[in-house]
Amino acid sequence: MTFFEGNNMTAGYNNGPDIINSCTVKADKGEIVALLGPNGAGKSTVMKALLGLLKLKKGNVLINGEDISNLKPQERVKKGISFVPQTRNVFAELTVKENLEVGAFLRTDNIQYVIDEIFELFPVLSEKKNQIVGELSGGQRQQVALGRALMIKPSVLMLDEPTAGVSPIVMDELFEHIIKIKKTNVAVIMVEQNAKQALTISDRGYVLVTGQNKFEGLGKDLLKDPEVRRSFLGA
């Protein structure tokens, strides 16, 4: 049994057709799991289903053996599942520090030490803590988004395309941060377009096609797999 698992999930938007079909994603603490696949494969939908933004028609979501399939997103956040959406993932009109404070809204204890930890992880945020997030660069914003999600000290962190729209250098930097996060014993699940780079840093990966698991395996194995290379990695 893995720490966080979505088993045989089938779901769609409202009454529309099923976007994902019997799809299974598992992640253990301290590993990075990449969700890959062509456009429209249902990668983001898998995340929404795991978070509870979509109702499952079949299947279940377990954390630490507990079935949370019927919990609302907010309640799942309380269970330690944090999510960074692809767009609008920061409070652009608030300062860096306020973003972190809002991230810790569910915590009732003293949050100052968590903020200090986040500043240690992302030193650039410490320098800009009183700046409005809307004035930061794209890469810095993504760090704020990660920092906000980490404020509840999650055991599962889900990232929807964390490197969308940033330069290659910033992408490498963000990936380094994600590895650092993983080392704090967090299960990281991420959807990525930059499949090669994502697989390089991932422990395991899932390749989805039309809402179903097509390939899965260790990151390095998937990178070598000729069929995966041909269809998704472009070489």
Next chain:
Amino acid sequence: MDFLNAIILLLNFTILPALTYGSQLALGAIFVTLIYGVLRFANFATGDMMSFGTMFSVLLTYYFQSVGINFGILPTALLTIPFAVFMMIFYMLTIDKFVFSYYRIKKSPPVQLAMVSVGVMFVTQAIIRIIIGPSDRRFLDGEKFILKATEFKEMTGLNEGLTIKSTQILTVLVTIIVVSIMFWFLNKTKTGTSMRAYSDNEDLALLSGIDPKKVVLITWIIAGILATIGGILYGLDKSYRPFVYFNNMLPIFAAAIVGGIGNPYGAFLGGYVIAFAEIFLTYAYKKFFSYILPESLEPNSLVQLLSTDYKFAISFSILVIVLLFRPSGIFEGKKI
């Protein structure tokens, strides 16, 4: 000496009244901007909600006077503020529960909510007419003047008198206090931060565990305080007449939009921009020029740019100009 007279003249007839009127507009404009920022619709019932709260203050003032309660040299109406605010918040929450919440949960477009607020406006007007009627009422008591024109003339020996009404000082002071507390609340408290977060990015706020019901509740409470106090101050300074409150909606909306709708700092300053523009453009400067110009150049006409009848045209023009050239408002800065 003539120069001093000219300054006093302006101070007495333009600057002081504009500061007072501006404060009253500012409170209304912050109300509009807050509702727009958090609940995401333009509340057309603004003027009448201010009127509704003031109505209770007027009735209670009459009651207090009849049983002999007064506030010394200050207006009795100040004592009624907590009760009036309470009734106002109760009314707003009732309306929210039975009217607005339905459209909010359905995620109706803002235009639909704005139209709904027009309905709320008509109902509120009707309730006010049933309870207190449409006539003009004065409920100011206590000391009317802090400084009378004749006293000022005696003190300084100038030709022009300076009158400071107690309501003017009261309006400015109360506005400063209320607005400072509100900004402190929005910026420094956890609840205030959660309101700004909710206004900025609703989905992410929900994911961060912010309770939308609580945010909506707090917003109506703050709005109720602002609307009632703004309305009472206006009524004390001029008089309480429901129709005038309805009319005030235009300058209030103009102030909120000039400041950049959704931005409370902007709305606060916008109130003064509109008030100063209205009063400076409709004041007759003849006497002013007769003080500062040599006799040969003295103007024959009133030197009034616009008749006071065009007061609303000014806020409307400012509104149109701002929407054409600076649609996000003339003040930079953070939104709620």
